[in-house]
Amino acid sequence: MSYQPIVPYSGYAGWGFLNRTMETQKAAFVASAEVQTAKEYFRERIGSITSAEDLVADRRLLDVALGAFGLDEDIGNRFFIRKVLEEGSLDSGSLGNKLSDKRYLAFTKAFGFGDYTTPRTVLSDFAEEIIGQYESRQFEVAVGNTDADMRLALALQKDLPELAAKETSATTKWYTIIGTTSLSRVFQVAFGLPPSVASLDVDRQVEIYAQKAEALFGSSDPAQFTSPEALEKLTRDFFLRSQLDASGSITSGDAALMLLKGSGSSGLSLLL
Template sequence: MLNTYTNYQMIAKDMAKAIDRVEDEPTVKRDTEYYLANITKIKSIEDLMKDDRLFRYAMKAHGLADMTYAKAFMVKAMKEGIDDEDSFANKLTDKKYYEFVKTFDFVSFGATTTVRTRAQQGTVDMYLRQTLEENAGKQNEGVRLALYFERKAGGLTNFYQVLADPALSRVVRTALGLPDSFASADIDKQVKLFEEKIDIADFSDPEKLSKFLQRFTSLWELSNPSQGNATSQMNVLFAQPAEYGISTNLLFSIQSMRR
């Protein structure tokens, strides 16, 4: 079995080819064809909720597959939209909900929402990347973490955002050689230590990000040599709280984080 760094590099160096392989998988191909053929028929929030297949596809594309059961939760987020800073989606710590509502913003665009590129090919692209990362995680969760971090890195502006995401924070702790128990330390102290060790701007520099992820994958491999299936562990890292306000103490703390 390839080590974590080599496996990650093989995917990252030719991402387009890796995505093409995912797109050609029979199940993915069928689901994507169905999505593109039917999404423009969706004219309202209610329409989207009625088509489970479309809704599941859209949720997975946004990294919210574990929340497909919570339709009432998603309806509330979508009905309040994103224009009001006090809306439900804007208050949620996990910004994947905001991105979902932004994609399916029926409040702002009404029946034309699903004719936008973001709701069509944009969502398909996200679905393919999400599937690629999940497939990688079935063999080695370190590879999935590296790919996920690479995808999110450019949008990070402070370490409170990192701590709000268990997967991102796991990568940073591992790269810094910190024990998992460090996650229970005071939030501000964690941020201070991260800031002392890493310039957050480095994550927007491809060369520096590459070196960071090389360090992460190398240290990950030391603790998880030739790792096999780790799906259950990844479900814990990528799963989302059932509701806003029902989450870990970490997320409660980060809810008031500085912007």
């Protein structure tokens, strides 16, 4: 992208800076020529797209469509993407439902090629819906080019509260967290879990995540992350754990002091 967000510090300090300057930085990013060109092309043409075949045949449209769901790297897998879109989301046996990465399910639901006789692409507000998501996700990508942890934290702020607010069981929410790459990474780091936890049976993973959440946050239910305070604690723990993992040079005392400085009067949520 032509505009690169500014993240002068790593870790929780950098996160604080990014939050303070978010509105200005995102506005500058969205106003960049590259983003504007991509948006205008999508806005002008998506209404005429009525099949998955048509969408994957137009690389510029597909780039925005995938980019809105953080699936940019799949731009070359057109047969796979077409299959996900054509099978839709209503059949429990569809590819989108079977895939562990739930971004694909959200992707096929949004376009509706496999679910409805008339896809959602023809709706008057569809273009703006996808463009709004594209702007947010591509800003995350641009930030991630400077600091990968910042990209994960940005995605967390959007995705976790939405998931936490859904009227589904705690177990179902954990399944979604585990199946969403960005969310699972944040929770693994914040909970001090090794990457190898992903190789365990998914039901065992749910047990581990729930137990950790209970110990660190006082509840095993992801619904608690509708609370800004709980979300902020999780974000803070993620950054601190990530720094600890990267350097191995921060003492427990230093870590506690860093958390205390960042948390104000709220209690510490990280077990050291």
